[in-house]
Every structure is written in C-alpha cells, then in structure tokens.
Amino acid sequence: TGFLFGQEWTQYSGIERNDIFQEYNEQPHEGDPTVLFNSGFQHLNTIRTQRDVWLLLSLSTQNWEDSVWVNDYQNTYNYDMNNNRTNYLRQEWFWYIWVNDRQYTYTYDANNNLTSHLSQNWDNDEWVNSFQATNTYDANNNRTGTLWQDWDGNEWVNSGQDLMTYDANDNMIGYLWQVWDGTEWQNSNQSTYTYDSNNNLISYLDQNWNGTEWQDGSQSTYTYDENNNNTIIFQQSWDGTEWVNSYQRHFTWGQLVPVISNIPDQEMDEDQSFVLNLSAQSPVSDALYVFSAYSDTSAVSLNVSSDTLHIVPAFNWTGSALITVVVALTNEASDTTSFNLIVHKTDPVITYIEDVPEDQGGWVYIGFLPSYHDSDTITSRSEMYSVERLDDNQWVNVASGVAYDEYEYV
Incomplete structure (x- = not known):
C-alpha cells in the first residue's frame, strides 16, 4: 500500500470505482484533508493488477419493487489507451427512460498524472459546469498543488487551493489549504509531517489560521515495529492552553x-x-x-503429491542427502525447511575371498561386514548369515552361521 496525502481524491474500494479507481466525485472541494485518523493520509492500494487486466465499463442498479426489478441508476465509463478513466457518466431512470444526471471528465499528462477534473450537471437538456480542479506536479510526479474553481454561470471563479511540499525522499512534509476571498488567497489550515529514516510518518500537526497567526488544532504520533508496521497511533487536541489526549489505536500484525x-x-x-x-x-484463512521439494543428489528421487512427500533412493544406493521442502501460497509468499536423509546399508558386504593354503580341499576364507540389522539387541526376527555358491546357474548354500554382533565375520 501507499499513502494518499491530503485532499487529493476520495478513495473507493467498491466495484463501482473499478476496485482501485480514485476520483474527486462527491468530495467537497474545500474538503478536510484529515480524512483518516485525522492524520491527513488515506491508504491507497498500489497493486493495480485488476485494473490493468479488467476495466469496469458500466454499472447499473435496480430496486425490487412490487415483485419486479425497477431500474434506479446507471454509470458508464470511458478510458484512454493507458487505462486512465477519462469520463464517468451517471444517468437516472425516470419515466421509463435513462436521463442524464451528471458527468465527470478527466485529463492526464504524459506520466499518467491526473491534471484536471471537470464536474458537470445535466440541466435543461444540456451540460452545465459545476466545478473543476487543476493539478500541478513536480519533476518527481508529486502533486504540488490543486486549484479548485466553481462555475458562476458565466466564468470560473476561484474557490480554494491545495499546496504541498516534499522532502528529498518524496515524502510530503507540508500541506496548506487556502480559500479565495474574491480578491486574494487567505490561509485556512495547514498540516506538517515528519518521518523517520525509513520514511515512516512519525508525527502530524494540524493548525488553523485565525486571521493573524497559526493556532494548533490537533497532533498525532505514530510508532512502528521492526518491520515498519504501524503499531500505535496516538492523537491529542489543543484546548487553547495545553494538549489533551484524544484517542489512541493499537495494531497487531x-x-x-x-x-x-x-x-x-x-x-x-x-x-x-x-x-x-x-x-x-x-x-x-483457508490458505x-x-x-515442492528437491534433493542435493540425483540418487534420491522426490515426488510431492498435495501435502505428501515420497522419497525413493536409487537401487543399492546408501549415504546421506540434504532434502529441502518449500511451501508457497497463491500470493507467492513462501518458506523453506531442510532435513538430512540417511540411507543405511542393510545387506552384508563381502570384503575378501582368500584361498586356504595347503588345505588340498579347495576351501576359501570369506570375509564380510555385518548386516545393518546385526546387533546385540533382542529382536523378533531370526538373524543368520548364509554363504551361497553359484553352481551351474544355481545358488547353493555352503555354510551358515548365527549373527552375533561382530564387526567382521570370516
């Protein structure tokens, strides 16, 4: 998310506003900049995937009356090639036909910054100007001012203006609202913002102009955790003499x-x-x-089915492998864990075959290492070794012996 400073435009989250579309619609253009938590900030979702893929073209509403659906109003929307909304037309259902009610027209610069907003009402079969706003921006696309004007029937008349200043990190540090008295601009209220080294807002001061000087109105302080999540908002109001606690909010993340x-x-x-x-x-909820999983050796095959991991080492392979398991959500957030897999050699291993000297009987010594199961513990299985010789393609048992936990047998 990002922050929308001051009285830029009202943020709507409903489908009528195309999920994240922002506009001046129905916001008093002398509006109070302290929209959320009296801090002068609105949260603005900057993830624009839905808007970049789907554009709301129309909206119609109906009311259930006398067991039938009756039209109420409809909106239609137009966009430029950059998916910026250029027109919003609202029509009301009147005597079985759609009748124009009002429309809003928007223009943008080459950087897709909203440069103007025109509001018009339908009156006597023609569009009549209501108010307009003109925005200016700095080289970093920060809105530095908005001029609000009303239509008096013949010409545009100044109404109010927003003026914003920013620090080197593009954080808004000052907001000034002025009203037009017919001759010159008069101060109305101002806000001052400070930030920490992570560009988190840590304080906000709102002041009102009494005609000769600025008087404190309210102030807020913000604290954050190590992940820059806002954990506390604390607000106070000025009673003319001292700061009086107003409210505080605590957040857990x-x-x-x-x-x-x-x-x-x-x-x-x-x-x-x-x-x-x-x-x-x-x-x-319902994540x-x-x-998925992978091994540091190709000798161990892995297969993941849903939440089950199947491990199959290669035939006769023994040793150790590092297995890494990954879990991911549909939002691409993920976590990993690893464990060591040890595959034991279970079969006895012949280490040498040597002739028995001067035996004249064709005897040999056979040395072999024990089976993994050969131990001195009592088990429910019989543990014996048998030595077999291949005679004419048939294995023939030539010797047997009990397993008794020797390091090596001969």
Missing part, C-alpha cells in the same frame, strides 16, 4: 508468509521408499498451500 513445519532428520534402509506428511501454518 500477522505475517502473510506461510511457516512450514520443521522436519527432523530422517533415516531409512536401502532399497526402501519413505513417505512424509507435510504441513504449514498461515494467518490466511492454499503448494509444496
């Missing part, structure tokens, strides 16, 4: 980033498969999690 559950290191036997259930948490 939750991460949109999902948090994946940690997975401890895992162990498995060779030539086996392994299944893990994956889970994550998020403050987003749709998308899990």
Whole structure:
C-alpha cells in the first residue's frame, strides 16, 4: 500500500470505482484533508493488477419493487489507451427512460498524472459546469498543488487551493489549504509531517489560521515495529492552553508468509521408499498451500503429491542427502525447511575371498561386514548369515552361521 496525502481524491474500494479507481466525485472541494485518523493520509492500494487486466465499463442498479426489478441508476465509463478513466457518466431512470444526471471528465499528462477534473450537471437538456480542479506536479510526479474553481454561470471563479511540499525522499512534509476571498488567497489550515529514516510518518500537526497567526488544532504520533508496521497511533487536541489526549489505536500484525513445519532428520534402509506428511501454518484463512521439494543428489528421487512427500533412493544406493521442502501460497509468499536423509546399508558386504593354503580341499576364507540389522539387541526376527555358491546357474548354500554382533565375520 501507499499513502494518499491530503485532499487529493476520495478513495473507493467498491466495484463501482473499478476496485482501485480514485476520483474527486462527491468530495467537497474545500474538503478536510484529515480524512483518516485525522492524520491527513488515506491508504491507497498500489497493486493495480485488476485494473490493468479488467476495466469496469458500466454499472447499473435496480430496486425490487412490487415483485419486479425497477431500474434506479446507471454509470458508464470511458478510458484512454493507458487505462486512465477519462469520463464517468451517471444517468437516472425516470419515466421509463435513462436521463442524464451528471458527468465527470478527466485529463492526464504524459506520466499518467491526473491534471484536471471537470464536474458537470445535466440541466435543461444540456451540460452545465459545476466545478473543476487543476493539478500541478513536480519533476518527481508529486502533486504540488490543486486549484479548485466553481462555475458562476458565466466564468470560473476561484474557490480554494491545495499546496504541498516534499522532502528529498518524496515524502510530503507540508500541506496548506487556502480559500479565495474574491480578491486574494487567505490561509485556512495547514498540516506538517515528519518521518523517520525509513520514511515512516512519525508525527502530524494540524493548525488553523485565525486571521493573524497559526493556532494548533490537533497532533498525532505514530510508532512502528521492526518491520515498519504501524503499531500505535496516538492523537491529542489543543484546548487553547495545553494538549489533551484524544484517542489512541493499537495494531497487531500477522505475517502473510506461510511457516512450514520443521522436519527432523530422517533415516531409512536401502532399497526402501519413505513417505512424509507435510504441513504449514498461515494467518490466511483457508490458505492454499503448494509444496515442492528437491534433493542435493540425483540418487534420491522426490515426488510431492498435495501435502505428501515420497522419497525413493536409487537401487543399492546408501549415504546421506540434504532434502529441502518449500511451501508457497497463491500470493507467492513462501518458506523453506531442510532435513538430512540417511540411507543405511542393510545387506552384508563381502570384503575378501582368500584361498586356504595347503588345505588340498579347495576351501576359501570369506570375509564380510555385518548386516545393518546385526546387533546385540533382542529382536523378533531370526538373524543368520548364509554363504551361497553359484553352481551351474544355481545358488547353493555352503555354510551358515548365527549373527552375533561382530564387526567382521570370516
């Protein structure tokens, strides 16, 4: 989100305003700049995906009367090639036909800054001017002023003007509202803003002009957490002598980033498969999690189905692998966790075969390392080794022995 300073235009969030479209419509052009929290700021959603893809072309409303739908009013909208709204026409349903009510016309500069806004009402079968606003901008596209004028029937007459100043970081530090007395501009009210090193608004002072000097009206202070989230708004009012507490607001913030559950290191036997259930948490209700995983070795194949991870090491492969699991939300926020996978060698391994000297019987010594399951603990399975020899394409048992937790057998 971003901030909309002062009395720039009213922010609408409904579909009638095309989700994020801003306009002056129905805002008094001598309007109070302290729109939200008396701070002079409005939150403005700067994520424009919906507006860039879909443009609201028309809106019609109907009321349910006497068991039938009856037309009420309709709006139609036009845009330029940059998706800026150039015209908004409102019509009322009157005696079974649509009758013009009012329209708003907008113009923009090459940087898509709104430069003018014209409001007209339908009167005696023609459009009659109501009021207009003309905006000016600096080189950084910051709005520096708005001139408001009313139509007196013959010409445009000054009504009021906004004047804004900014710091080197394009933060608005001063806002001045002046009214036209028929001859010259007269001060009305002003606001002063200060910021921290992260460009967060930390204070706001509103003052009114009494004809000779500025008098304090209200002030607000803002505090933030380490993530620059606004946690406290504290406002005071000036009673003519001292500052009097008015209200304070406290905010708590939750991460949109999902948090994946940690997975401890895992162990498995060779030539086996392994299944893990994956889970994550998020403050987003009914969050749709998308899990994925990868290994630091191609010897371990991974497959993720919904929230289940299937692990299949290659045949006869043993060793360790680092497995990384990723969870993502549809808003592209993600989190990762990793764990070590240890694959044990379960089969005994022949280390050497040597001839028994001077035995004259064709005997050999066979040395082998024990099976992973060969231990001194009592198990429910029988643990024995058998030595087999390949005779004419058939394995023949030539020796057997009990497993008894030796480091090596001969």
